[in-house]
Amino acid sequence: MFVDEAKIYVRAGDGGNGAVTFRREKYVPKGGPSGGNGGKGGDVIFVADRNLSTLLDFNYKRKYIAENGKPGGNSLKDGRNGENVYVKVPVGTIIKDAETDEVLADLTEDGEQFVAARGGKGGKGNASFATPTNQTPRYAEEGKPGEERRIKLELKLIADVGLVGFPNAGKSTLISVISAAKPKIADYPFTTLQPNLGIVKYKDYKSFTVADIPGIIEGAHEGKGLGLRFLRHIERTKIILMLIDVTDENYQKTYDTLINELKEYSETLFKKKRLLAFSKMDLLPEEETQEVRRRKVNGYEGKIHFISAVSGFGIKELLDDLWTKLTEEANSL
Numbered sequence: 001m002f003v004d005e006a007k008i009y010v011r012a013g014d015g016g017n018g019a020v021t022f023r024r025e026k027y028v029p030k031g032g033p034s035g036g037n038g039g040k041g042g043d044v045i046f047v048a049d050r051n052l053s054t055l056l057d058f059n060y061k062r063k064y065i066a067e068n069g070k071p072g073g074n075s076l077k078d079g080r081n082g083e084n085v086y087v088k089v090p091v092g093t094i095i096k097d098a099e100t101d102e103v104l105a106d107l108t109e110d111g112e113q114f115v116a117a118r119g120g121k122g123g124k125g126n127a128s129f130a131t132p133t134n135q136t137p138r139y140a141e142e143g144k145p146g147e148e149r150r151i152k153l154e155l156k157l158i159a160d161v162g163l164v165g166f167p168n169a170g171k172s173t174l175i176s177v178i179s180a181a182k183p184k185i186a187d188y189p190f191t192t193l194q195p196n197l198g199i200v201k202y203k204d205y206k207s208f209t210v211a212d213i214p215g216i217i218e219g220a221h222e223g224k225g226l227g228l229r230f231l232r233h234i235e236r237t238k239i240i241l242m243l244i245d246v247t248d249e250n251y252q253k254t255y256d257t258l259i260n261e262l263k264e265y266s267e268t269l270f271k272k273k274r275l276l277a278f279s280k281m282d283l284l285p286e287e288e289t290q291e292v293r294r295r296k297v298n299g300y301e302g303k304i305h306f307i308s309a310v311s312g313f314g315i316k317e318l319l320d321d322l323w324t325k326l327t328e329e330a331n332s333l
Contacts, residue, residue, distance in 0.1 A: 004155040004195070004233070006058035007098055013041025013082035015120035015143025016069035018128070022136065023075075033137055035126040036073050041119025041146040042066030042082030048107035052090040053197070055155055066117070069143055072125040082119055092158045092236065098150035108158065108236075116151060120144035154232070157195055159211035160326055162234030164258055165243035170279035172196070173309040174243065175212045178319065195233045202323055211237060231265045238329045239273045239322065246278040246292060246306065255297050273325055277305035281313050 016038025023031025044066050067082035089095075095105040095114055105114035123141030130137055163171040179198025196212040213233050234240065242258055244251050255276070263270035276297060284292060293306050303321065307314035 003054050003056040003059060006055040006062075006153045008058055008062045008064060008151050008153065009148070010044040010085075010087075010117045010151055011063075011065045011148035012044055012117035012119040012146030013066040013068040014145050015039070015041050015122040016071040016079035016082075017142050018123035018125035018140030019072035019074060020126045020138055020140045021074035032135060033126040033130050034074050034076050035140050036075075036077040036079065037125050037128065038072050038122030038141075038143045039069030039079035039081040040122050041069045041143070042084045043115050043119050044085045044087065044117040046087050046089055046093070046095055046105070046107065046114045046116055048091045048093065048110055048112045049088040050091050050110040052088060054090065055093070055153055058153065066119060066146065068146075069119065069122045071143075072122070072140070076125075076127055078125075079122060081122075084119075087116075089153060090155055092156045094154040094156060096152040096154065098152040101152070104151075117147040117149060120146040156236055157197055157211045157233040158209075158236050159197060159234070160208040160237060161210045161239050161241050161322055162237035163210060163212045163241050163243060164234065164262070165279075166245070166248075166254060166258070169243040169245050170309055171212045171243050174279065174307070175210055177309040177312075178315065179210060200319065202319060206323065208323065208326055210241075231262075231269070235266060235268055237272065239275060239325050240269070241275045241277060241322065243277055243279045246280050247283055251278070251295070252298060255300065259299065273329065274300070275302060275305065275318075275321060275325065276300050277307050277314075277318055279307055279309065281306050282308040282311045 018038050019035035021035045023034045025031055044064050064085050064087050066085040069082045070079035072079045089107060091108060091110055093107050094103060095107070095116060096103055104116065107114060121144045123143045126137045126140045129139065163175065165171050175196055175198045178200045198210050199207055200210055201207050211233055213231065242255070244254050248254055281289065295304065297304065305314055305318045305321065307318055309315065
């Protein structure tokens with residue numbers, strides 16, 4: 001089950017209290033202060049893990065509380081620090097303050113860490129307060145409380161290519177053919193109910209990743225259909241591959257609608273490099289293919305691909321073009 005949002009509570013450990021003790025040794029009737037310092041409270045630390053792909057685990061556990069620091073002891077013994085709590089999340093997870101919606105961290109690299117709640121400092125023992133004028137202090141410092149906060153987690157897939165199109169444009173079929181991803185495929189709208197991520201093995205041991213999201217409909221940026229929830233999963237992609245059903249007689253309007261939804265949702269999405277492909281060429285009678293391949297789409301200046309994921313028609317040329325564009329994008333950084 002794919003889950004890309006979660007709200008949890010995190011609390012760091014409190015610092016341990018400092019100790020009030022005095023040396024009690026034979027032949028030393030009035031020993032000096034010997035209270036140790038309290039230990040620091042444990043932190044709550046998020047760690048990005050490339051082996052995870054969903055926030056599902058947070059449906060079952062919503063509280064993460066680190067250990068308190070131990071109090072100081074006698075004979076100047078400091079208390080042990082509390083154990084940290086490490087919370088693993090998928091690479092691509094955004095960590096927000098649930099109260100303010102402020103972005104606290106964006107974990108985009110495997111192993112990247114973020115301390116979401118810091119443990120309280122341990123209190124000083126009475127030995128730390130001894131002075132020439134007060135050689136037997138009978139007080140110590142209490143440990144500081146650990147930080148606590150409510151956290152909102154949002155997952156954005158990290159892929160090289162994002163597939164965009166109306167429901168039933170053939171995105172799921174395409175990703176199932178060019179990668180090992182196996183999304184549900186059927187001939188009705190919104191078959192894809194969650195994002196799918198596939199790794200395309202290109203020639204000479206090269207590869208790139210493709211993300212398929214539920215189909216976009218007009219008004220997706222306002223929350224219609226499933227678009228608003230899932231459009232964020234293609235915000236990180238380098239290239240947008242737009243798919244339009246070749247049998248769609250209103251293909252210009254479809255293209256304009258897709259472009260408008262991307263722009264209304266995010267200027268970042270709108271400005272990404274785009275490739276356009278007409279899918280399902282296998283559905284056309286052979287005598288119509290040549291006329292269809294002369295199509296022009298207003299507002300699009302690049303090469304238009306005509307493909308069939310079912311028959312394999314045009315797939316090699318499309319992958320070659322995608323790899324070329326990805327290489328150009330990488331070299332421009």
